[in-house]
Amino acid sequence: MQDKMMDAFNAQTRQMFEPMRKMNSLMLNNMEKMTQYQLEAMKRYSQMGTERIRSATEINDAESLRDFGTKQAEMMNELSQQMQEDARVMSEMSLQFKSEMEKLFSEAGQKMSEQVSATAKGEQPAKASSQSSRKS
Template sequence: MQDKMTEAFNNQTRQLFEPMRKLNSLMLNNMEKMTQYQLEAMKRYSQMGTDRIRSATEIEDAESMRDFGTRQAEMMNELSQQMQEDARAMGEMSLQFKSEMEKLFSEAGQKMTDQANAAAKGEQQSGKSEQPAKSTSQGSRKS
């Protein structure tokens, strides 16, 4: 008897915490993915910057200065495109996270509805009535 009660309690506890566990897992995975992407982006931007500084130290005359200016304009265009690509990728990750969150909440809501319906059906089958018992008065009885 006590084993059954303990098992039932453990099952109910698992059911209670399962949606929270899934939510925490989803949030952690998203945070890891976003952080990794941002670190990679920062590395790309840092590399671009150090390459430009390195190129600037190689300027020796007017012609190399003109070439540096031309490459600088190209690099700025490349940087702009890279930033747009990164913003698009981050937006897609956010939309995917939003979609996964909506799915998780929808599943949890459906599960709660199903459990409530099952509990209500169980009460009806066990013969329990939610209506109070009727009392009769002696004055209303006919002899």
């Protein structure tokens, strides 16, 4: 009998912690994806900056200065487009995470509802008793 009670307790505990485990896993996966993307973006921006510094060190006359200025304007346009793309991707990742969290909470709420209704059907209302109705 004790084994059945322990098994039931373990099963209930697993059911109780399952939604939290799923949520933690989802949050961790999202954090990993976002961090990885941000690191890649930082690497791209660093490389762009390093390339511009290298180009600046190669300026030795007016013509190379003019070329540098032209390429600087092109690079700023490219940087602007890259930042917009990065913002779009991060926004999509956030929306996907939000959607997955909503789905998780919906599933958890539905399971809880089912458990409550199953428990309510299986239990009888408690009978009221008072000390005055007891026989001495």
